Amino acid sequence: MNTIEIEENLDQLVQDINTGACSLHDFPFRIMEAYSASRNEVAKLRMKYPEALVASDITWPKKLLYRPAVAGQVQNTVASLRASLIGKKGAAAKNAPRFLMSTDGDEFLAVDLKTGETSGFDRLAELPINYDFLQPMFGVERYKPAPETxxxxxxxxxxxxxxxxxxxxxxxxxxxxxxxxxxxxxxxxxxxxxxxxxxxxxxxxxxxxxxxxxxxxxxxxxxxxxxxxxxxxxxxxxxxxxxxxxxxxxxxxxxxxxxxxxxxxxxxxxxxxxxxxxxxxxxxxxxxxxxxxxxxxxxxxxxxxxMRADFGMHYTSLPNIMKVLEPLFLNSLREQLTAAGDNVKALEKLVDRISRIRVFDPACGSGNFLIIAYRELRLIETEAFRRLRDVKRKGQLALADYHTGIKISSFYGIDPVDFACETAKLSLWISQYQMNKKLDEICTTPAPALPLTDAGNIVVGNALRLDWAAVCPPANSFEVYAIGNPPYLGSAYQDVSHKADIRSLFQGKTKSYKDLDYVACWFLKGAEFCSSGATGLAFVSTNSIAQGEQVSMLWPALQRYGVEIGFAYEPFKWTNNASKKAGVICVIISLRRSCLAPKKIFGAAASRTVSNINAYLKDAPNVLIAKRSRPISSLPTATKGNAATDNGNLILDDLSRSQLTAAGVPDTFIKPYKGSSEFIRGLQRWCLWIEDHQIDVALKYPEIRQRLENIRAFRQSAGAQAKQFADAPHRFVHRPHQSGQALLVARVSSERRDYIPAGIEEDGVIINDNAVAVYDAPTWLLSIVSARLHTAWLRAVGGRLKTDYRYSNTLVYNTFPLPALSSDQKDALEEHALNILRAREPYIAHSKTIAWLYNPETMPADLLQAHRDLDNYLETIYIGRPFKDDAERLEHLFKLYARMTKVSATKAA
Incomplete structure (x- = not known):
């Protein structure tokens, strides 16, 4: 479950508290459900604490102690809960909660007993935007960045x-x-x-x-x-x-x-x-x-x-570095430390394992990933040494001097900037000294600070032109991990050298590569590195490589090396690094050679072990969604709207239209003109629309004749396709328009919207190429493209323009898996579509736009309910009940897509 869904769930909870649909007794259970806690666990707690026990405290062992408060007594209630824990022993102490929580329906207060932090506010409505405070209850710690002093x-x-x-x-x-x-x-x-x-x-x-x-x-x-x-x-x-x-x-x-x-x-x-x-x-x-x-x-x-304007803002923060390091190898080492207890052989085995770990950052910059990795490994090793010392003291055995087996020469990096490499080496030396001082606390003879014994293996160069296995050699006796935060660089931001790097790596390995993000190169080199013996890798990336057309470009090349995704973080918003401005959506992807080890997907609120992670970071079959010329389901044909290629001469604003009308140009030549912007923002634009049989009449008007001459000259000097239409300047270059009712789907839409902006346009409206059009569309089709299911599919497989979603008829609409619908189901879906249109009507009549109607902060309750009714009905067609969240929606859609494409391939054969 992602952060958007958690906020939505908490929004709904607040609404239900305000309307009385949720009682204060049920509040903690709804909190659990909002963060996607186990259904079975929530059901058991509900049985243990039925509604009849109105005044009862509700305890979720080791997680939460909740008590509803009478009006105005929230703080006193939490104080009483805290007092009730004093002096607890035995099982009660062992199961002590992490959080205390209370609300009276207006105020809210929660206390994290582990950190001592509190989160409280006078209006319960503030709960959704503070969702992260309760995340540790569901297994996701709130990290604090290393302090910037x-x-x-x-x-x-x-x-x-x-x-x-x-x-x-x-x-x-x-x-x-x-x-x-x-x-x-x-x-x-x-x-x-x-x-x-x-x-x-x-x-x-x-x-x-x-x-x-x-x-x-x-x-x-x-x-x-x-x-x-x-x-x-x-x-x-x-x-x-x-x-x-x-x-x-x-x-x-x-x-x-x-x-x-x-x-x-x-x-x-x-x-x-x-x-x-x-x-x-x-x-x-x-x-x-x-x-x-x-x-x-x-x-x-x-x-x-x-970079000087933002001193202190150029490092990847500790939380994001730990997202890479912990599931890659730190968690395994910590689990081994816990399991070892005070067993000398087990502790010595762990120390030996740590000494045989190599860490490599092929885009190391000044080395902060390497430094944090070094520090965390030293902390685990030092704790193992402390336990060994304590065991030997108890057994009156000879005490040993413990000297680290972790060499900074086991930390490797590449960066094109010479000073960054020198800084990384220096920072490793500084970190080595600081960690040696910690180890000195348990040693009888501290390690000398000088002379320095080794240095980090940091190389100046272009990581994409170097052999990673030569820089950081994999070896059978070593665990070798690649980590980092490589440069992203979308296609539009790449210079000639970047394009050359991409070509040198991908040419001959995938059919299309020119539009790949630059970061894809690091994943290809990383896959090759894994195949040469490296244990695994984890890189931060923009989420573009896990959605849209880049997936089908990149992943066939990666699969050549026999790798799989070991763990992945679902998309999260990057907010702390000045080189990746706030608003960039990132993922973390780990690759390894295919094996039977568990796989994990990390969401905003919890992680889950899964059987497979596909290229879209879903627990679903390994299918790659490629563009299709026809729908995979029984849907009408969708096409990109009409493209003028006219240098602005066929397109009219209100003023241009008025001028033509004043000059006597008849309305038969002027049509309403709509795309994403016009539909969403309620803008009025027009276009000259001249049929072939009308050209002689149209040319009688000097204003039209001049515009067509301008178009002819423009197209003659434009691209090959435009030149073909230079002698027909009245025609749109791409002209799929048909008479009759049409469905308009916005091609570009804000990521904040839960539903794709779409509507029914009457006969005579010219849909432009910034929208997708379905001509002669049945009304029930509006329900399909307006459903949460379709939005989830767009988010997973569609592309993005910055952070906005890009809808495509070939990649989203044509690939959407829809079960065969009966006549009764189509009739019901048509009624749901009409309900949505009816809910919009009074607001549009009062000049409200689609942008306002579908803004999550202003969306009217009746329109939202119409969509939820549609979602419940459509999702019941799929699995007999509504889906739990987008993760479940997508897992089912990918499986259905795999079945449908397999059937299609069989029929074609």
């Missing part, structure tokens, strides 16, 4: 100023010095972090700069920093002077770092007064307070100046 933001902003000052002081440094500048910035950052965290003696770097680079004009700063960088790479302090370190004090004071950070001999830029001052000011900041996962992304903004 003032230190993170202040440090990043200060370093941005320092970076600019260095560039100003080195005007001759062009692109050829980009790598040198990136290495320099990374080393400076490490030195400041090291002196604030105990890796170096306190403030060693800052004091050395202040003492050795005394010239305030910055003229000696370059030499001092060159000495420091050189000293940090030479292990033998006695040999440093002989190998180029000029300052005896620097040679003696600085420790050996290793790890490759200071190995390469790169140029150090010259300094001016401002650059020196900014560096000393930066060294005074609290570098020990930064967060490696956030700070790396902030620092990336230093060299990408277009």
């Amino acid at each position: 003032a230190a993170d933001v202040r440090a990043a902003r200060h370093m941005a100023k320092f970076h600019d000052a260095i560039k100003d002081a080195n005007p001759t440094w062009g692109d050829e010095h980009t790598h040198d500048l990136n290495i320099f910035m990374t080393r400076i950052l490490f030195c400041m972090f090291a002196e604030d965290t105990g890796i170096f003696p306190a403030k060693l770097f800052a004091k050395t700069l202040d003492r050795e680079a005394m010239q305030i004009d910055g003229s000696t700063t370059k030499r001092v920093i060159e000495d420091i960088f050189l000293a940090l790479d030479i292990a033998d302090k006695e040999a440093r002077r002989g190998q180029g370190v000029r300052s005896q004090r620097i040679a003696a004071d600085f420790p050996y770092v290793n790890g490759g950070l200071f190995r390469d001999r790169t140029d150090v830029p010259v300094f001016n007064r401002r650059a020196r001052r900014l560096l000393l000011e930066a060294a005074d900041l609290h570098w020990d307070q930064i967060h490696a996962d956030i700070f790396g992304s902030m620092i990336q903004a230093i060299v990408q100046t277009d």
Whole structure:
């Protein structure tokens, strides 16, 4: 169940409370149903707490304790519930609820006893928009992003100023010095972090700069920093002077770092007064307070100046990273940790397993996915070490020093930006140090901070042109996981290089690939990576690759590698990352080699184990919905509306129409002209509609003659199809129009609408190519396209224009699986269609538009009821009862589609 459905269910619950259709006693059961809790579980609780027990508390073990409140006493009621839990022991304590909840029908209050958070409001109507607070009751935790501290933001902003000052002081440094500048910035950052965290003696770097680079004009700063960088790479302090370190004090004071950070001999830029001052000011900041996962992304903004406006907004948030990592491998490790308990062999087996995990992000940026993965693995390993220590203490066994088996060299990445790669390496080192400090708490001999022992395997390059198995080699003894948030880039936003990448990967592997989103390339490379031995992958993507025509383009190519979807997140709105603006709809898809392991679909409120996950992320057969020229069901033919290709000369607004009428042009040549916009927004437009036998009469009017000459000239210089109609400028280029009643279905519609905008148009209306038309349509057909079932099908298999749905006669209408209908059923559906039209009439008569009528916030109750009555009737034709939610609707539709296409193929054979 997705968030839209949860909000709808809660909206309905609020309405029912207000009208008395739902009692306060039934409120918690309706809450459970709204979030799609198990029907059996809800039924058992209803039997345990019948309506007769009006004053009874309702307990859902480990989940909820609910008590209805008398008017104005909600807060006191929750306080009483909290007090009733004090002192509970044994089974009562074991089954203690996660949530306390009460309402009097107006006020609402809930308390999350695990986090201590509360959610309360004076109007119950606010419940739907706060649906996420109760999600943990149904297995979906509310994550908090890693805290963005003032230190993170202040440090990043200060370093941005320092970076600019260095560039100003080195005007001759062009692109050829980009790598040198990136290495320099990374080393400076490490030195400041090291002196604030105990890796170096306190403030060693800052004091050395202040003492050795005394010239305030910055003229000696370059030499001092060159000495420091050189000293940090030479292990033998006695040999440093002989190998180029000029300052005896620097040679003696600085420790050996290793790890490759200071190995390469790169140029150090010259300094001016401002650059020196900014560096000393930066060294005074609290570098020990930064967060490696956030700070790396902030620092990336230093060299990408277009990102600076939103410091702190360029990292993928912790909740979204965990959506990738947890089901991919973290949950399995945590379950193994829980099962191990205090068993030494089981704990040692877990520690060994963790040490043999490789994590690879082929679009790593500054490395925040890798850093979070590293941190979470270290936390699990440290907990295993803690248990081993405690067991050995109890058994009076010799205590061991525990040193991590997780090497940062087991973390791999690719990014085209050199500085991002250097930042990722630095962030991994910082994270390694921070996690070592946590491990030191249980060790008798802490691990030394220096020298660094290894580095992250981060490669600069185009991930789509590199062999992933060469960058991160799969091995039988290792678990290898690919993760990340690759660039999306729809077809319209791709440049020549992006198009070339897509062509190099997909040519010869799928029939059509030119309209694929760029992110599809990462899934193809990932499928190849899995087939070469990788354990699995999980990537964030726009949901376009799991709906519309892209599915039939991409998935045949993926299936060549023998992969399947191991888990998937249903579409969710991305709201926290500035590079993916709020409103982008995302999914997370995990691929693995085909196996018998369980598969999971994660919704907004809960996850469910399923037998299969198809390319549309549904628990349904592996069918690919491709465009069809004719309907799969017994439906009338639908076509795209009429296209003028006229450079605006056949299309008229009110003013143009009035001018033609004033010039004497008869109404027989002017017709109402409608598409999605006109139908939905109630706009009036017109068109010149001239039949072949009317052309001689039409040409007598100079105003028409001039327009047709304009069209002739335009079409002669346009595309091949338009040129064919240059000598018939009065005709629409695409002209399927027929006389009689027609069904109009909007081609583009807001994602917020629960029903597809559609209507019956009278004879004489010209439906344009921004709508789908069914000519001579039976009235009952309006019920089919207006049903929730059809909207669910559109959402699953139709395309999108930004976040709006795109309706297609070939991909949506022609593929929609509809059982054979009897005459009686068609008659009943016709009556439902008429009820919908009747419900609209009084509002349209008062100038209300379809947009207003189908806005979820303003949709009239009688129109909504007419649609719900239709839904209940139509869905009963399918399965004998209404469907539970869109997930169940789609599972059934996909299965029916598979059966119907199999029958069609058999008949064709």
